[in-house]
Amino acid sequence: MGGNSTQATMFELTGLTDNTRIVPFLFTFFLIVYTVTLIGNIGMMGLVYAFSSLHTPMYYFLSFLSLVDLIYSSAITPKMVVDLISVKKSISFIGCVLQIYFYAALASIEVLLLSSMSYDRYAAICHPLHYVSVMTKEKCFCLVLVSFSVGLLQSLAQTSCVFSLHFCRSNLIDHFYCEIPPLLKLSCSDTFFCEVLTLFFVSTLGLYSLVSVLVSYTLIVSSILKMKSAKGRQKAFSTCSSHLMCVSIFFITVFFIYLRPDTRVLEKQDKVASVFYSVVTPMLNPLIYSLRNHEVKRVVLRAMQTC
Incomplete structure (x- = not known):
């Protein structure tokens, strides 16, 4: 450990940008994004709860995905929006701990829920006659329970490791929220084990989820191509397309940040990628499912007519 052994009690953030001319635009844009995120995810959970036609495993998982996205976005976006118009962008030590814990936990829960949703689509399309007996309420509950348990426990391990280190150099985090890679750069302890x-955890959970999605959709596509009815093929592809879009956006940005060599050349791109998976993706998920899913669109229209 280096010379100054005083542990940091407060961290400063560089923020999203130092270009003051675009701050008003970014503030307005991300305020709208967060508002849409709240409305979209709360609305999706409300629809699944209120309409019996959505009481199926697919929408059961989707309601939990909306809950995760809602909390995930709330852990990062409000602070980021306030910091855009603040002169001093600071966060307490405890605040940083909580932010890292929640985003690490919720990101892991999300990838596991996405893999569960791909398994559900595989069962529905490849084994339609046995779907009800395969995707029982008990199995759906167990998949959600495992997703939350694994996500919360692995996040506890990561957070405990990071904050067992000493931060006695600079307290300036080169990011718009507390993120593990830039935080490790501030430590004067040996960070090898935490890295x-x-x-x-990122590679194991990410690759497990990615492989399960790829395998599921390889079997799904194979099954769809064997269908004789063109209408049946179109319906099956329409059901899967929204899930594939959500999976693609999330995995591309996460793997870009964590599974590549460390380099200063891409630090600005890291912030852009982080904005996508921590701020924009939680807004897009309910919108994609609403716009590309006929059942959800039908229920939304019914709800609007009722109101």
């Missing part, structure tokens, strides 16, 4: 631990 390996983070890489292990």
Whole structure:
């Protein structure tokens, strides 16, 4: 450990941008994004709860995905929006701990829920006659419970490791929220174990989820191509397309940040990618499912007519 052994009690954030001319635009844009995120995810949970036609495994998982996106976005976006118009962008030590814990937990829960949703689509399309017996309420509950348990426990391990280190150099985090890679750069302790631990969890959970999605959709596409009815093929592809879009956006940005060599050249791109998976994706998920899913659109129209 280096010379000054005083542990940091407060961290400063560089923020999203230092270009003051675009701050009003960014403030307005992300305020709208967060408002749409709240309305979209709360609305999706409300629709699934209120309409019996959505009481199926697919929408059961989707309601939990909306809950995760809602909390995930709320852990990061409000602070980021306030910091855009603040002269001093600071966060307490405890605030930083909570922010890292929640985003690490919720990101992991999201990838596991996405893999569960791909399994659900595989069962529905490839084994339609046995779907009801395969995707029981008990199995759906267990998949959600495992997703939350694994996500919360692995996040506890990562957060405990990071904050067992000493931060006695600069307290300036080069990011718009507390993120593990830039935070590790501030430590004067040996960060090798924490880096390996983070890489292990990100790669293990990410690759497990990605492989399960790819395998499921390989089997799904194979099954769809064997269908004789063109209408049946179109319906099956329409059902899966929204899920594939959400999976693609999330995985591309997460893997870009965590599963590449560390380099200062891409630090600005890191912030852009972080904005996508922590701020924009939670807004897009309910919108994609609403716009590309006929059942959800039908229920939304019914709800509007009722109101």
